[in-house]
Amino acid sequence: MLSPFQSEQEVIFNAPLEAAWSFKMDLTKIPEFHPRVFKVDLLAGKTFRKTGASYQCHLSGGKHTCIEKDSEIIPLQKIVTVLPWHAGDAARDRGSGPLISCAERNPARRIPT
Numbered sequence: 001m002l003s004p005f006q007s008e009q010e011v012i013f014n015a016p017l018e019a020a021w022s023f024k025m026d027l028t029k030i031p032e033f034h035p036r037v038f039k040v041d042l043l044a045g046k047t048f049r050k051t052g053a054s055y056q057c058h059l060s061g062g063k064h065t066c067i068e069k070d071s072e073i074i075p076l077q078k079i080v081t082v083l084p085w086h087a088g089d090a091a092r093d094r095g096s097g098p099l100i101s102c103a104e105r106n107p108a109r110r111i112p113t
Helices: 017-025 027-033
Strands: 007-009 037-042 054-059 065-074 078-083 099-105
Touching: 017 027, 027 037, 027 054
Parallel strands: 007 099
Antiparallel strands: 037 054, 054 065, 065 078, 078 099
16 A cells, blocks of 8 residues: 655745735635646635635646645644545555645745845
8 A cells, every 4th residue: 555645835925924824824825826726616615724625726737636625724833735536646546545645834934034
């Protein structure tokens, strides 16, 4: 059995922590800071992140999408996101269950100006 795929991503905002966190919580803003995402579909109709919220990201090139789900949110510290299922996933094809994708640590970090 394959171990779950994991990655860590960091986005640096040149803004106060609270402003950056507020921006990051708005799912419609993902294409503005994620270089591989050009569109987001709100699967539950909710604009803002919350534990359990799912959304579909359309990746650059227009051929691929992935559904993501926020599994843990610690305000002003981190967001943990999983990819419960996405087409073509080798582990899913073998029936091994959902894959953990990425833990975004410190998604709203201050930069000295």
